[in-house]
Amino acid sequence: MTSERPTITLITPTADQPSGLALAERYVARQTLQPDEWLVADDGSVPAKLTLGQRHLVRPRAGEGAASLAGNLLAAIPHATGEIIVIWEHDDWYPADYLETCVANLRRSGAWATGTRRQRYYHLPSRRWIVMRNVGSALCNTALRAEALPLLALAATSAARAGHYNIDRRFWDRLPDARLHLHDEPGVVGIKGLPGRPGLGLGHRPDERKRPWKADPQGEVLRQWVGDEDASAYLALGEGA
């Protein structure tokens, strides 16, 4: 990261999630710091429609679940030319200053990766929410320097070999304290249950026996988190999910 303004690459692994991807374009477009490159790795049965000049890496569907996510990430990594790489998940909500915050955090800390420990999830079909505080961060909250790309590649291959989707945990657990920047600021909201191919991981199938999900029948929490306009768009999608 030597230039005055580091170059930024977004990586979005996706598959058959057209509505989520359309929202992702909206959130990228309003970022206060614009990316230089957006790689969309897509192993869906129907290639996504992209409108912002993203590089579309269409790949054959190699498998379900962990294999799909890891495969998409690994397909995108060799094309990532930015000094900072940000994982931008297609189904999550990002605040307008997300990229600017990530860049500032990485520059200030000198760390290889930054993310929040405090992760907010919202399950649209059941209108339930949860806030987690983890040891590391989630994939949707992960921004890293190019130096850490080999570690992300290793985490993705190791997770795929194990048949697990926990790429984020494998990545964050690998980094020693001196090389990571974890904070408690809320940022991304993990939106679960959008129409299309089911997602992976925590919250896509919330189980109250394991974690205390809370009800939000009127969508008030969602509005508080993402604002009225975005909440309305999500809730409308949730109705159709």
Place this chain on the structure above:
Amino acid sequence: MPLAAANPARRLAPIVRPRPRLVVRPQPEAAPPVIVTPRAPRGHGRLTPASLEALRARCQGRTVFVLASGPSLTAADVAAVQATGAPMIVTNTTFRLAPEADALYFQDRKWFLAHQNELLGTFRGMAFSGQPVVGAPAVCNARHAGVVSHRNSGGGAIALAIAAGAARVVCLGLDCQPGPEGARHWHGAHPPGLGNAVSLPLWRERLAAVAADAQAKGVPVLNASRATALDCFPRVALEAILAEPALAAGPRLRPEDITVFTAVLGNTDPLHEPDADIPCRMICYTDQPHLTSPRWELLRLPPQAAPTRAARRIKALSHLHTDTLWSLWIDASFVLSADPTTLARHGALVAFRHHERSRISDEAAAIIRLGKARAADIRAQLAAYQAAGFDTPDKPQTELSENGLILRHHTDAVIALNEAWCQETQTRSLRDQMSLDYCAWRLGLPIARWPGTKHANPIATYRHARRPVNDF
């Protein structure tokens, strides 16, 4: 290409916040000239500075072989012992059969004076003496380390092994009798002026005292000599010892405990397939999109603007770039021919001893001569290390690591070394042979050695291809 340029019709918000200014790093001061230190003073040679602590790092809790100079000792037996990777202590002229032994013990000052040139030129282990030796600072007076000499080289070597923490001592060439044709040693007579086992009649008694000492300390001492007059140590067949599973295989790792890894970035050697059946994971980080391999797991990266810098980072930080407790880094210029799960017997941190040089001051001169780095960077690096007390004229470095094949057990100490080494390669020169030994010295971490050199060893074959330097 920025997204806006790729699709001018899109509706993206402009950047509305001022961009932070870059803090420009000051240029480093003019580097001092290379300090070419004189060759090691007489008395150091290629010897590893001897200390009981350093020997203990190799011997603690293990079967240690003592190879004495009796006429029954053979090169074949020494090679068989060496193949186990077990620690070895040789006596006197037996260093000729085992120049890679961990230690040499000699009792007689006269023997040292007669052999020191040859010894210092060929032997790379630690030298311990039963008598004070003047002018050889790398030789440790064993008495000062609390080792009783028993006025006999074989006895002193056994006592040294016990003092170094051996769980068991196995002796070879401890004959205490002449050979069939009256030979006193396996190597023939000593040079004129030296006696040839003239006090042999006294040795039985002295070695009986060694046996009593060992028994009192609870350390079994076995005599595997092919012929011997001694009866104070239990006899054992060498084949029986070598067939013991622990020695036959050495400490063996599970395949899931170790990863072989390498990096093929920029202009580098082609990736070589292993020559042996490798049961563990093999990872190659590469930015070459068309590279394929039937055996290596290729982790593809973007084209690297500074490929050597990136490769050095991956190489140094083995604990981050592998998933396992052990790793084996292999330069792409090597072909792996040994099962990595069998290599732990060589130590927890293992590299080649450089086949030509023993000091970073010589390495620096070679790097500058070959144009492999900016001369100013290398000079500054050498000066910094020497200012810290490493490889100075009065304390010259005795072993230089050659880093093409590095075994690492990711203990806290090794991880600290990795991080320190990475810091050096990323902030000074990228020539990692300049910095590994310095970092290990600073952290007090001994580096064990592979048998042989990078050109002749049982683990990997060197197949270097000439190529341009990527980046400095």
